[in-house]
Amino acid sequence: MSTPSGSSPTSATAPATACRPWGARVSRTFLYQNQQARVLIEQATRPSTSHPGASANGHSRTQPAWRERALNAEEALAQAQREIRTQRTHIAELLGKIRDLEHDLPEGSLQRIVTENTTLKQQVRQLTQDKQHVQERLAGARQNNRFLDRRTADLEAQLAPYLTASHPPAP
Numbered sequence: 001m002s003t004p005s006g007s008s009p010t011s012a013t014a015p016a017t018a019c020r021p022w023g024a025r026v027s028r029t030f031l032y033q034n035q036q037a038r039v040l041i042e043q044a045t046r047p048s049t050s051h052p053g054a055s056a057n058g059h060s061r062t063q064p065a066w067r068e069r070a071l072n073a074e075e076a077l078a079q080a081q082r083e084i085r086t087q088r089t090h091i092a093e094l095l096g097k098i099r100d101l102e103h104d105l106p107e108g109s110l111q112r113i114v115t116e117n118t119t120l121k122q123q124v125r126q127l128t129q130d131k132q133h134v135q136e137r138l139a140g141a142r143q144n145n146r147f148l149d150r151r152t153a154d155l156e157a158q159l160a161p162y163l164t165a166s167h168p169p170a171p
Contacts, residue, residue: 026071040066
């Protein structure tokens with residue numbers, strides 16, 4: 001009995017394993033890329049090797065678990081490829097929109113827009129510096145105001161005995 005790859009039924013090549021009805025039912029790409037899966041398939045196809053979980057009929061008890069893991073990995077790979085394809089389509093659409101917008105601009109307007117953008121950025125930096133300077137001045141004015149409020153309260157406290165007493169106290 002031979003397989004589509006021309007190898008013996010016990011060889012563990014990726015094409016042979018992928019085509020077997022009893023095989024792992026995974027893609028050839030998965031088998032080429034996953035060294036651990038290839039090793040496990042080679043171990044499963046060797047008739048002289050005894051597996052730790054082998055039953056009397058020679059099938060490994062762990063085979064369904066590995067098959068399920070392989071199927072899950074292949075499904076995750078397919079999902080990732082679909083997501084990449086979707087993202088690439090979205091990027092292509094956005095690049096097309098940018099290209100359309102660039103073509104709609106008159107000849108010298110792109111340079112004018114870049115210059116205006118640079119000017120606006122400089123104005124934003126200057127306004128940010130001015131704001132910082134005003135905030136520092138405001139903080140200083142508030143601190144001076146608190147100091148003057150305390151000084152006024154102290155002076156009022158010193159004058160309170162003179163204002164409440166009918167006779168001024170001797171100094």
